[in-house]
Amino acid sequence: MSLNSFLSKIFGNKSQRDLKEIKPTIDKINAIDPTLKDLTNDELRGKIQTVRDDIAAATRDDENAVAELKAQIEDLPFDKRQPLWDKIDEHEKHILDTLEEKLNEHLPIVFATMRETAARFSANEIIEVTATDLDRRLAVEGHDFVSIDGDKAIWKNKWMAGGNEITWDMTHYDVQLIGGVVLHSGKIAEMATGEGKTLVATLPVFLRSLSKKGVHVVTVNDYLSKRDSEWMGPPYMFHGSTVDCIDKHRPNTPARRAAYNCDITFGTNNEFGFDYLRDNMAMAPEDMVQRKHYYAIVDEVDSVLIDDARTPLIISGPVPKGDDQMFNEYKPNVEKVFLAQRKLVTSILAEAKQKIVSEDKEVRKEGELLLFRAFKGLPKYGPLIKFLSEEGMKNALLKTEAYYLQDNSREMPKVTDPLYFVIDEKNRSVELTDKGFDVLTDRNQDPQFFVLPDIAAKLSELENVQDLSERQQLKDEAMADYAVKSERVHTVTQLLKAYTLFEKDNEYVIDDGKIKIVDEQTGRIMEGRRYSDGLHQAIEAKEGVKVEAATQTFATITLQNYFRMYHKLAGMTGTAETEAGELWDIYKLDVVTIPTNRPVARIDMEDRVYKTKKEKYAAVIDEIVKLRDAGRPVLVGTTSVEISELLKRMLDMRRIPCQVLNAKLHQQEAQVVALAGRAGTVTIATNMAGRGTDIKLPDEVKQAGGLAIIGTERHESRRVDRQLRGRAGRQGDPGSSVFYVSFEDQLMRLFATDRVMKMLDTLGLKEGEMIESRMVTKAIENAQKRVEENNFGIRKRLLEYDDVMNKQRTYIYNRRHHALLGERVGIDIANMMYDLIENLVESYDQPTDYDELSLELMRILTIEPPFTEKEFQDLSKEEKIDRLVEAANENLSRRSERIIEMAMPVIKDFVENRGAKGPIMVPITDGKRIFNLRVDILEAYESQCRNIVKEWHKGVLLVTIDELWKEHLRELDDLRQSVQNASYEQKDPLVIYKVESFHLFENMLNNLNTKSLSALMRGQIYVQPPRPQSTATPSTASATLESERRHAADSETQAQAEAARKAVEEAEARLRAARAARPEIQQAAARANDYSRYTASKESLPGENANRAASAGASPQHRPSPVKAGPKVGRNDPCPCGSGKKYKNCCGKGL
Secondary structure, eight states: OHHHHHHHHHHHHHHHHHHHHHHHHHHHHHHHHHTTTOOHHHHHHHHHHHHHHHHHHHHHHHHHHHHHHHHHTSSSSSGGGGGHHHHHHHHHHHHHHHHHHHHHHHHHHHHHHHHHHHHHHHHHHHHEEEEEEEHHHHHHOTTEEEETTTTEEEEEEEEETEEEEEEEOOOOOEEEEEHHHHHHTTTTEOTTHHHHTHHHOOOOHHHHHSSSEEEEESSSSHHHHHHHHHHHHHHHHHHHHOEEGGGGGTTTTTTHHHHHSSSSSEEHHHHHHHHHHHHOOOSSSSGGOOOOEEEEEEEEEEEEIIIIGGGGGGEEEETTTTOSSHHHHHHHHHHHHHHHHHHHHHHHHHHHHHHHHHSHHHHHHHHHHHHHHHHHHHHOOOOHHHHHHHHHHHHHHHHHHHHHHHHHHHHHHHHHHTSEEEEEEEEETEOHHHHHHHHSSSSSSSSTOOOOOHHHHHHHTTOOOOHHHHHHHHHHHHHHHHHHHHHHHHHHHHHHHHHHHBBBBBTEEEEEEEEEEETHHHHHHBBOOOTTTHHHHHHHHHHHSSSOOOOOEEEEEHHOOOOOOOOEEEEESSSSSHHHHHHHHHHHHOEEOOSSSSOOOEEEEOOOOSSSSSHHHHHHHHHHHHHHHOOOOOOEESHHHHHHHHHHHHHHHTOOOOOEESSSGGGGGHHHHHTTTTTEEEEEETTTTTOOOOOOOOOHHHHOOOEEESSSSSSHHHHHHHHTTSSSGGOOOOEEEEEEEETSSSHHHHOOOOHHHHHHHHHTTTTTTTTHHHHHHHHHHHHHHHHHHHHHHHHHHHHHHHHHHHHHHHHHHHHHHHHHOOOTHHHHHHHHHHHHHHHHHHHOSSSSSSSHHHHHHHHHOOOOOOOHHHHHHSSHHHHHHHOOOOOOHHHHHHHHHHHHHHHHHHHEEEEEOOOOOOOEEEEEEEEEEEEEEEEEHHHHHHHTHHHHHHHHHHHHHHHHHHHHHHHHHHHHHEEEEEEEGGGGGGHHHHHHHHHHHHHHHHHHHHHHHHHHHHHHHTOOOHHHHHHHOOOOOOOOOOOOOHHHHHSOOHHHHHHHHHHHHHHHHHHHHHHHHHHHHOHHHHHHHHSSOGGOOOOOOHHHHSOOOHHHHHHHHOOOSSSSOOOOOOOOOOSSOOTTSSSBBEEEGGTTTOO
């Protein structure tokens, strides 16, 4: 007996301990059940209303305190607001803690009430209750399950769900109560297929909905989200909870916002994630749809949090010259290399076959080397896979591989040098050899055309050049050459991957002229998803379809990081136990196995192993015929679209009808799976297709032996195989499952160990013979475990990359959220002010830097130092910062008061004398851009125009954050691609990515502070310059708000503005002179972005010359035509100066 078995005997296994912990709660629920039987329907409803009232009362004091504190904050200076926000955070945390306590307290009565409600719907066609407002609203909206008769509401137990009429016939079992408790506590409930996970979820979902914080039920496709919202919705609504599905409404619409405001919201994982990204691109609070992320239950949690989590959700947009790509240009070169390799591997394999059967040991050793070389060249080559399935060949390959991998692969060049490129199938990488580079390069091209230079050595060599200007020019040329070749090598590498590692109808399909990714687990098409780093464009070029333009990321997040934002997360599935370690490491989600309601009667047979795929598939067809003749339905699980279609052709030749479910037909998923239980029906489907739809068996099928599951190949993941087995044996139904395996299967090729292959060789398989042994099945499962560990490592590394961006994204989105809602915007401005001034004081920290600091303060903050030069030399760093922050805040307050002073008379006149209502546009300028702020005029009147100032602050921060964040994402995309070249220098790309991305983010925050505060310090009501008087009759006074402001601005204001402008111009001139004289100041200033060079796509003010002409009374006869700008140079375009560098790294540096 093993140690684990011994400990389990004493302490019980994890499942037993989990159930023991939950049992007291289940006993409480069962004790309440009898007390509910005699209650009227209204009294049963009253039980829930009592709970709802108690929860609301428990949190009322905290909610009132939050409202009061928020009202007080607006009247405080920015630097006095943080303590109040800290108190608000404390109250909001206390609200969540109170909700947890109350929900746990009321769990037994709520679960028992829902169970009794389900029983009454199951036993009665009609349930009559006193009508509530929600009942009346549901009836008016046309729901078929409720109608109003006087003061009574008539609820029916039949309604439409997923396009079909269903009759409610379900009541919760005790094991389903256990699942409900597990889900409520924020864990994963692993329940066998057919155990009613959808019904289980009704318990915690309804309980959590009583908090009024919003519950999200997440499904894997929109059919399930719509069906489940309609199927499970009426019991929720019966007790007063509102229900909707986001997939029924278009994004960014009031209907979708209303769906999120419901107590219970259903939707797909992708739509929840994309709505989060869209909310963080919204320009007004009313454009947002989501609330705070409180509680979510994820259906098929393993698919969503493990399989789908690797692919990021991306909202992207076009980039300048996005169509200017090199994939089609270099496709012929790569195709030539690929065909040359294919021809070479064919000849190598033929020679290997001859030598490997030789009696001479040395000749046989040469043959094994050739076999390994062919494997490194094209591991997916059909004849090679077939040859490796012969007795002893796989074992010989593994032995040879072990020899050449020893001593840090010192001897590996002997294997790879004759090849054109080398493939590492496990890590999905391709690397060109010197011979491959020669073929890739045309005769007319530079031999180094596709070779990435050793830039570090090149730059080090150039340090010996004495002439500084010549040295810099040579360095620039070297960097430009490296950048161009880096992009060229990246294009070629992605094309090679597309040709060698990605197969049509396996990894992707062509649908309507577009490349669409196929989910490797479910076989579904992943609409809207694209491979990153140019791989998708490479596959498009390979298949000859239109190569889509390159795009820029505007917003992105992985599902891993999205779901980690919820206050509490839970999930349910039938196959999570094998991934329990990963679910705990990443999400801190514990997996609890729920017992079945009835014992499992399914017979799971040992794997049946054949030498070749041909023999395996022939045996599968024979088994299908035998089972079909016995009157049993057969579900055949495959791992790809290609295999599904192959089996269908083989069955068609035997005249056996079958239905196929693959990525090309995934829309029919639920209907096909629902019919799979009929006698004699043969259904071919990818392993995990049809999840969420049970296969129900008629009595004659149960008597014949139940549903037969046939797996045509072991998947890389045990979880996927268990999911396929679980389709049979629902609720104690009879059934069977068996897997057919061959030596040519991918799992056996890649991960079967030397010991396994020796064992299979010892058994001596002959043509058509089969092995069926527990030992072989166990060995295959061990190979699957190694694959799972390898895949977990890949996912974890991808998560490490995304975590870098996630920390930055969380910070920026929080800042943006504050700006959008106006909450804490004052705190953010105060923090930005302090950070900016602290950076300035640290940059100009020498006693002689007083003049330079003065000029920077005038240029950015339009203030003078609140201390003399002598004081500057004597003050400590902290004292300088405190005084400057105080002066800057006073200046910002003066600007704000001046905006109020100019706007208030106009607002007052419009409201009091003209009865104005509704939104108005208030133009405010920073001297470079005009912001048209949308403000409610009555709110402005009541707040004494303070909301105009707040909208001005919000507008500046939103625009600046969005501009800089999009640019930062573009730079991160470039960085992610460029750091991969670090592997050539024996460096870890992830480490370099973390360091460089931190510096990029730090620089972005400095730019954000500078640009935002520079705009805020210059803010004023925009006054349109007076038009020249014409000889015609004077025009009638305009009734617009702009003309009223024009009259409000007197000549003194104009004079002040002109004086300020001249002061800034003089300060900038002095600063430029100072920088020319002081190189160290020049370097310090380069760290901050020069605001005078900042441009934006907002409407520009008229030029100064035009202003002077208008002031002098010039009267041009015609309005001058706008000057048309020449072609705009994109940041990633070649610099017009001809250096060969990108514009952003040359003349556009710092812009």
